[in-house]
Each structure stands twice: as structure tokens, then as C-alpha cells.
Amino acid sequence: MSIWMALAVGSIISLDIHVFFQSAISQPLISATLIGWLCGDIMLGVQLGMLFQLLWISSLPVGAVIPPEINQSVIAATLLAGYIKPERMDLFTAFLIILVILGSFIGARFLYFSRLINVKIFERLIAGREEQIEKQTSRAIWYGLILQFVFSYILLMVLYFPGSFLWQSIEKFIPPRLDILFSYFEIAVLASGCGFVFFLYKRKHKQIILASALLLGLLLLIKV
Amino acid sequence: MQITQFPLGTRLSVLWRSFFIQALWNFKSLLSVGFTFSLLPAARKLYPDSGERINFLRRQLAFFNAHPYVAPFAIGAVLRLEMDGHPPEKVDRFRDALIGPMGSMGDQLFWATIRPAVMLFGIALLRVFEPWLNTFAALIIVLLVYNIPNIYMRWHSLNKGFELGYRLIKELKIENYERLLLRYRILGLVSFVIFLAELLERTVETDILHTLVFMLSMGLTFYIRRRWSLIYTPVLLSLLAAFILGLIKFL
Structure with a gap:
């Protein structure tokens, strides 16, 4: 599959984040696995999905708040991993982690701008002819979908192409013997994710739930 | 007002359109365009006269916000109140009064509980049970465990809103969904413990x-x-x- 087509698939998956259905297909665990499969390495997708899924698990899109936009960054990171097929995995994982963190920040800005454009579409809808309100409302929804697709496509390109170029430079610049410096990045991110999960559940009161869940989990583990 | 209930086809059409409710999320009216878009099929049945229909739809465009999965509560309630011929200002005020409880309930139910729990379950499935379970089968299970409550809540809330009208406000309490919350919390915690134990084991070994x-x-x-x-x-x-x-x- 060409990279342009893969970016389009990634952009379609991105529609699930905010604008259509919200079926969780855009969650890192699922989207990265699907993109990994498209790139011919499903297990790489699973690994990246698990790595990033935990990171922003406690960040909730409540009300009009725009949280870090991790989902699209993970899609871009998985595309990079799938197309580059790196050999220096420790360094590459560290690179992807930094890319996803930066990408989540850029993605939040993109979302903010797309919502500003949505204001313009809304204002045109309000100022439009009254008798065409039904058609114009449906049209506005389509504009919203198309706009989000275009924004996602641009964001994925912005992350993929400079990311690819940057990786080639980093690979040349950093000698392989220094890879050991980055060997703990993956476990640090997984542990950070676990810290976020603890935070998420600390508020969920009722010690009995925690105790029973812990017990059941341990029992299941022993059985497995 | 002649109709007393909407045909199944109309309700399904409203449900389908509710999946697009956030498509034109904007800083001025938040979800109002998606909300109005969802109401269109029912509005055609409710107001065959185009003048009345335009007035109704313009009112809905003013402002609306909710968690996307529970927004059909408001859709159903607005349709019920309009059908019963309540004054437009009262209907609009009631719709606005639903915004806070709907947002709070949906966020607690889905964003803070069900979604993290299902993703933790997915991680446990893929990481620990991977040797016994095909990756795609695991993904399908995860999507089902997440989307069954998602789709059920949208359909249930549409019908409940329509059934209860003004009385809906009593339904919008997180306490009414405690059992569901408890199940998903346990699912999330059990999955997390399994994942954590496996991760710790591997970490200590390294x-x-x-x-x-x-x-x-x-x-x-x-x-x-x-x-x-x-x-x-x-x-x-x-x-x-x-x-x-x-x-x-x-x-």
C-alpha cells in the first residue's frame, strides 16, 4: 500500500476520534494494530498501541477542553515504524515516544483551528436563507466531516514526512554504541501509563472493589 | 399535533444521525448543528408545515452541548415536549437545563470508566492471552465490549427521553447506572492487575x-x-x- 493511501486510511480512522461514531477504533491500541497490519507487521502495531494507550488514559475530553491529541500521533508513529522498518529498536522507540508527545501537542492545535473554522461554517449556516435550513444543516455536517478529514491528513503528513527525515538524520548522527542510553525509554513510558491508571482508579472509592478485583486478577493470573 | 409516536424508521434515522452529533463542533454553539441534524427526520413528521418546521429548527441551532453518547436523551425529550405542544421557551429552557447533567453523567460513565476499562481489558487480552487468541479476534471482542453499551445507551436514551419528557431530569443521575459502572470498574481493575503482574515479572527478570x-x-x-x-x-x-x-x- 502506498504511503498516500495509508495516510488516507489513518485520516478515516481519525474521524472516529471526535466527529463520527466514536467507536474506539481510533484508540491507540486498535488503530495502531490496524495500521500495523496494513503495513505488514501487526505485532509491531500491537506493541506500539499498548505502549501509547496507557499514556493518556487519565486525560478526559470533558466539556470544551481540548486534551492532548494522542490518537493521530500514534497513527503517524505506527506508519513510520511500518514503512521504515528500523533495526535500532531502542533508539527508534525513544524517537517515536518523543514524536508522539510532540505530535499530541501539535494535534491539539490542529483541533483548535478546525473548530475555529467550524465557527465560520456555523455562522454561514445561521446567516443563510431560512427556507433552506434543512439542506444547509446537512451540508454543514458534511463540511465538518470533510474538514476534519483534511486536517487529519495534513497532520499525519506533518508528522510522517519530517519524522521520516528526522529519523534518517538521527540514525546517522547517533552512533549505535549510544543506543543503550535509550534502552529504558519503553519501560519508563509503560510505567508512566501504569501511574496514570493508578490515578484513574484512586478516586473510584469502595475499597472492596479494589480488593476483589486485585484478588480476582491474581487468581486469574495463577490460572493462566 | 396529530402524531403520538414516531415510526421505528424515523427513530432509527434519528439514532443514525446522532452518530454525527459532534461533526460540526464549534466554539460558538458547540453541538447545536449536530443536534439539529439529528432532529431533522422527526421534525419533518412533527411539523409538516415548513414555516413551523423552520422555526423549530432555528431554535435548536442556538446552543447545545452534551456527551455524544447520551445526547439522544435531549433529542427524545425535546421531541416529546414539542409533540405535547409545550411553549417553545419552556422546551428550550428545559433542553438547556439538561446540558449539565447529561455532560456529567456521560463523562463519568464513558470517558472516565467504560473506555479506560475496556482499553485495559484489550491490553490484557493482547499481552497476556495473545498466544491463545488471534489478534483480530481480540480486537473484535474489545470493540464489542465497548460498543454494546455505546449503541445501547444511544438507543435507550432516545426512547427514555421521549417517554419521560420533563420527568427525564430524574433519570439523569449517575446512581442509576451504578451496576454498570461497578462491572466495568472491576473489568478494568482485573485487566490492569493481570497486565501489571505480567509486566512486573518481565521487568524483574531483566x-x-x-x-x-x-x-x-x-x-x-x-x-x-x-x-x-x-x-x-x-x-x-x-x-x-x-x-x-x-x-x-x-x-
Whole structure:
């Protein structure tokens, strides 16, 4: 599959984040696995999905708040991993982690701008002819979908192409013997994710739930 | 008003359109365009006269916000009240009064409980049970466990809103969904414990620095997130700690 087509698939998956259905297909665990499969390495997708899924698990899109936009960054990171097929995995994982963190920040800005454009579409809808309100409302929804697709496509390109170029430079610049410096990045991110999960559940009161869940989990583990 | 109930086809059409409710999320009216778009099929049945229909739809465009999965509560309630011929200003005020409870309930139910629990379940499935379970089968299970309550809640809330009208406000309490919450919390916690146990086992087997990075990053993240509600900082500090320990190993 060409990279342009893969970016389009990634952009379609991105529609699930905010604008259509919200079926969780855009969650890192699922989207990265699907993109990994498209790139011919499903297990790489699973690994990246698990790595990033935990990171922003406690960040909730409540009300009009725009949280870090991790989902699209993970899609871009998985595309990079799938197309580059790196050999220096420790360094590459560290690179992807930094890319996803930066990408989540850029993605939040993109979302903010797309919502500003949505204001313009809304204002045109309000100022439009009254008798065409039904058609114009449906049209506005389509504009919203198309706009989000275009924004996602641009964001994925912005992350993929400079990311690819940057990786080639980093690979040349950093000698392989220094890879050991980055060997703990993956476990640090997984542990950070676990810290976020603890935070998420600390508020969920009722010690009995925690105790029973812990017990059941341990029992299941022993059985497995 | 002649109709007393909407045909199944109309309700399904409203449900389908509710999946697009956030398509034109904007800072001025938030979800109002998606809300109006969802109402269109029912509005055609409710107001065959185009003048009345235009007035109704323009009122809905003013402002609306809700959690997307529970927004059909408001759609159903507005349709019920319009059908019963309540004054437009009262209907609009009631719709606005639903915004807070719907947002709070949906966020607690789905964003804070069901979604993290199902994703933890997915991680446990893919990481621990992977040798016995095909990856795609695991993904399908995860999507089902998430989307059954998602789609059920949309359909249930549409019908409940329509059935209850003004009385809906009593339904919009998180306490009414305690059993569902409890099940998903347990699912999330059990999955997390399984994943954590497997991760710890592998970490301890690797080397002592690995275990140190793990404990340090987890503790640091939990403390900073709890104390200052920060998201980027604990991750970046964990990476810094990992880099320093990597440097120690290198030297």
C-alpha cells in the first residue's frame, strides 16, 4: 500500500476520534494494530498501541477542553515504524515516544483551528436563507466531516514526512554504541501509563472493589 | 399535533444521525448543528408545515452541548415536549437545563470508566492471552465490549427521553447506572492487575535498573498527576529518569 493511501486510511480512522461514531477504533491500541497490519507487521502495531494507550488514559475530553491529541500521533508513529522498518529498536522507540508527545501537542492545535473554522461554517449556516435550513444543516455536517478529514491528513503528513527525515538524520548522527542510553525509554513510558491508571482508579472509592478485583486478577493470573 | 409516536424508521434515522452529533463542533454553539441534524427526520413528521418546521429548527441551532453518547436523551425529550405542544421557551429552557447533567453523567460513565476499562481489558487480552487468541479476534471482542453499551445507551436514551419528557431530569443521575459502572470498574481493575503482574515479572527478570526505572516512573507519574493534575510533565520526567539511568549503565 502506498504511503498516500495509508495516510488516507489513518485520516478515516481519525474521524472516529471526535466527529463520527466514536467507536474506539481510533484508540491507540486498535488503530495502531490496524495500521500495523496494513503495513505488514501487526505485532509491531500491537506493541506500539499498548505502549501509547496507557499514556493518556487519565486525560478526559470533558466539556470544551481540548486534551492532548494522542490518537493521530500514534497513527503517524505506527506508519513510520511500518514503512521504515528500523533495526535500532531502542533508539527508534525513544524517537517515536518523543514524536508522539510532540505530535499530541501539535494535534491539539490542529483541533483548535478546525473548530475555529467550524465557527465560520456555523455562522454561514445561521446567516443563510431560512427556507433552506434543512439542506444547509446537512451540508454543514458534511463540511465538518470533510474538514476534519483534511486536517487529519495534513497532520499525519506533518508528522510522517519530517519524522521520516528526522529519523534518517538521527540514525546517522547517533552512533549505535549510544543506543543503550535509550534502552529504558519503553519501560519508563509503560510505567508512566501504569501511574496514570493508578490515578484513574484512586478516586473510584469502595475499597472492596479494589480488593476483589486485585484478588480476582491474581487468581486469574495463577490460572493462566 | 396529530402524531403520538414516531415510526421505528424515523427513530432509527434519528439514532443514525446522532452518530454525527459532534461533526460540526464549534466554539460558538458547540453541538447545536449536530443536534439539529439529528432532529431533522422527526421534525419533518412533527411539523409538516415548513414555516413551523423552520422555526423549530432555528431554535435548536442556538446552543447545545452534551456527551455524544447520551445526547439522544435531549433529542427524545425535546421531541416529546414539542409533540405535547409545550411553549417553545419552556422546551428550550428545559433542553438547556439538561446540558449539565447529561455532560456529567456521560463523562463519568464513558470517558472516565467504560473506555479506560475496556482499553485495559484489550491490553490484557493482547499481552497476556495473545498466544491463545488471534489478534483480530481480540480486537473484535474489545470493540464489542465497548460498543454494546455505546449503541445501547444511544438507543435507550432516545426512547427514555421521549417517554419521560420533563420527568427525564430524574433519570439523569449517575446512581442509576451504578451496576454498570461497578462491572466495568472491576473489568478494568482485573485487566490492569493481570497486565501489571505480567509486566512486573518481565521487568524483574531483566535487570535491577529496569525495575528501578519502572518503580520510579510509576511513582513519579502517580504523584505528579495527583498533586498538580499535569499530563506532559510526569512523562517527560520519567523519560529523563530513564535517560539518566541509561547513562549510568553506559558508564
